[in-house]
Amino acid sequence: MGNGFFEVPIAVNEPVKSYAPGSPEREEVLKTYKEMYKAKIEVPLFINGKEVKTKETATMSPPHDHKHVLGTYYKATKKNVEEAIETALEARKKWAVMPWEQRAGIFLRAAELLAGPYRAKINAATMLAQSKNIYQAEIDSACELIDFLRFNVQYMTEIYAEQPESTSAAWNRIEYRPLEGFIYAITPFNFTAIAGNLPASAALMGNVVVWKPSNAQIYSAKVIMDVFREAGVPAGVINMVMGDPEMISNTLMASPDFSGVHFTGSTGVFQGIWKKIGDNIKNYKTYPRIVGETGGKDFIVAHKTSNPKQVATAMARGAFEYQGQKCSAASRCYISKSIWKDVKEYLVDDIRSFKMGTPEDMGNFINAVIHESSFDKLASYIDQAKKDKNVEIIAGGNYDKSKGYFIEPTVIVTKDPKYTTMCTELFGPVLTVYVYDDNKWEETLHLVDETSEYALTGAVFSEDRYALEEAVKILENAAGNFYINDKPTGAVVGQQPFGGARASGTNDKAGSKQNLYRWISPRMVKETFVSPTDYRYPFLG
Numbered sequence: 001m002g003n004g005f006f007e008v009p010i011a012v013n014e015p016v017k018s019y020a021p022g023s024p025e026r027e028e029v030l031k032t033y034k035e036m037y038k039a040k041i042e043v044p045l046f047i048n049g050k051e052v053k054t055k056e057t058a059t060m061s062p063p064h065d066h067k068h069v070l071g072t073y074y075k076a077t078k079k080n081v082e083e084a085i086e087t088a089l090e091a092r093k094k095w096a097v098m099p100w101e102q103r104a105g106i107f108l109r110a111a112e113l114l115a116g117p118y119r120a121k122i123n124a125a126t127m128l129a130q131s132k133n134i135y136q137a138e139i140d141s142a143c144e145l146i147d148f149l150r151f152n153v154q155y156m157t158e159i160y161a162e163q164p165e166s167t168s169a170a171w172n173r174i175e176y177r178p179l180e181g182f183i184y185a186i187t188p189f190n191f192t193a194i195a196g197n198l199p200a201s202a203a204l205m206g207n208v209v210v211w212k213p214s215n216a217q218i219y220s221a222k223v224i225m226d227v228f229r230e231a232g233v234p235a236g237v238i239n240m241v242m243g244d245p246e247m248i249s250n251t252l253m254a255s256p257d258f259s260g261v262h263f264t265g266s267t268g269v270f271q272g273i274w275k276k277i278g279d280n281i282k283n284y285k286t287y288p289r290i291v292g293e294t295g296g297k298d299f300i301v302a303h304k305t306s307n308p309k310q311v312a313t314a315m316a317r318g319a320f321e322y323q324g325q326k327c328s329a330a331s332r333c334y335i336s337k338s339i340w341k342d343v344k345e346y347l348v349d350d351i352r353s354f355k356m357g358t359p360e361d362m363g364n365f366i367n368a369v370i371h372e373s374s375f376d377k378l379a380s381y382i383d384q385a386k387k388d389k390n391v392e393i394i395a396g397g398n399y400d401k402s403k404g405y406f407i408e409p410t411v412i413v414t415k416d417p418k419y420t421t422m423c424t425e426l427f428g429p430v431l432t433v434y435v436y437d438d439n440k441w442e443e444t445l446h447l448v449d450e451t452s453e454y455a456l457t458g459a460v461f462s463e464d465r466y467a468l469e470e471a472v473k474i475l476e477n478a479a480g481n482f483y484i485n486d487k488p489t490g491a492v493v494g495q496q497p498f499g500g501a502r503a504s505g506t507n508d509k510a511g512s513k514q515n516l517y518r519w520i521s522p523r524m525v526k527e528t529f530v531s532p533t534d535y536r537y538p539f540l541g
């Protein structure tokens with residue numbers, strides 16, 4: 001066995017490829033997309049490294065082409081979920097004591113597999129399963145997931161290096177143990193990177209995991225599982241189960257060995273999980289760690305001194321990229337009256353130039369929303385806005401689900417700053433604007449702070465430093481990720497650790513050391529070299 005204080009490669013962000021016409025990456029991803037579109041796949045459960053097929057199945061379809069079937073996935077029974085727990089606990093015996101450099105090697109390998117041989121596949125799978133255009137797929141499923149894996153390895157070693165002071169008489173050491181039990185990772189549909197990171201970050205720190213991907217993301221989750229297996233994640237360390245979320249959660253969280261949940265998704269679901277943990281608290285062997293990154297109602301507030309073209313561009317990108325289905329997407333804007341005419345003109349021009357359709361046609365900036373229930377919800381809010389007084393739709397407003405779940409990017413202007421779409425998370429391409437009087441800057445900042453229960457992302461635009469400073473102070477608790485003169489989306493691992501507070505989550509900042517601390521339980525070891533032999537202290541003299 002070799003000894004050494006090993007140094008891991010310094011993490012750098014994976015460069016984003018351009019996919020410009022004629023580029024080799026564009027050709028490769030389109031070829032892969034076409035092949036995957038035609039093939040029919042099966043996604044089994046993964047328990048103890050084995051593929052498990054059950055009697056109950058469901059089909060998977062692209063949101064932009066919902067009559068086309070990409071394949072089938074198998075749904076877990078209660079017994080399967082119980083097997084996943086047993087298998088994880090069995091795997092823990094070896095995994096938790098495996099030297100850290102072996103774990104690092106596995107996840108660094110996973111990053112390289114994604115950067116190279118699996119890049120086109122994970123991107124094409126994300127385009128098909130979640131209806132992302134190639135740029136949105138590349139920054140998510142390739143680059144962000146690669147970044148999570150590389151940076152987390154580096155952060156793990158930085159944490160392990162954090163050690164207390166010692167003296168010549170006593171040596172103090174901290175061991176960063178994995179949690180006792182298993183971690184339950186629950187992931188949302190909208191980011192393939194999050195789906196990969198939530199199980200991987202806990203496993204990297206020596207934990208065993210049962211992972212439940214969103215039913216709407218299983219197609220690309222399968223590629224992640226293939227990468228984990230090829231990278232060498234041992235059997236039972238990350239188990240993937242799909243099916244009824246309620247049954248799966250109830251079964252996992254009833255186990256006395258449940259030691260933490262790593263959740264990303266909506267606020268209501270997370271609150272239900274927290275409640276269940278509370279109800280079961282007496283049954284657990286250890287207090288479970290609860291990490292949840294949840295909903296948002298993210299804002300842009302523009303001062304009268306801001307540049308209208310920059311504000312309009314931030315709105316166009318921040319609200320409508322990936323159909324507004326980012327937890328960080330701008331969905332309420334506060335624009336000062338004197339610049340609104342220009343901002344509106346630029347914004348409406350931009351929206352008119354958007355093309356909408358399948359991601360296979362790379363001219364399309366906008367694709368479909370994830371599923372029928374999301375489509376119906378968004379359509380109902382748009383219909384309501386068409387009827388409401390005090391509200392005007394200045395762009396979009398149409399929708400069509402005959403082939404795919406297409407909603408036109410829609411801008412609502414309201415005279416009521418507490419109008420329903422200024423407060424409620426819709427999670428789609430609908431942006432609401434409130435125009436405020438130029439002289440009500442401070443009042444508007446308080447309005448921004450008090451309008452929503454969430455506090456995920458927010459952006460302020462101004463060329464006036466005093467106005468910016470006021471915004472930074474008044475909005476201190478209104479966003480976990482706060483942007484100055486930039487759109488509120490597009491956080492990069494290692495540069496802008498991501499997460500929000502209030503109803504937006506526990507703010508444990510994915511892609512940072514803070515998050516990894518949640519998956520370890522330090523043990524302090526003090527070793528005294530010459531132990532005392534007399535209880536009397538000198539003062540007793």
Ligand code: NAD
Nearest residue numbers: 187188189213214245246249265266269293294295296327
């Ligand atoms: P969702 O809450 O519907 O689903 C998230 C996960 O929870 C899925 O795996 C789902 O199957 C599971 N789930 C659903 N009901 C459950 C139950 N009763 N018990 C246990 N698990 C259950 O969210 P979604 O539609 O997949 O994703 C969109 C939501 O996620 C939005 O609210 C968005 O803001 C949020 N989100 C937040 C962040 C962040 O970092 N804060 C990132 C991405 C998405």
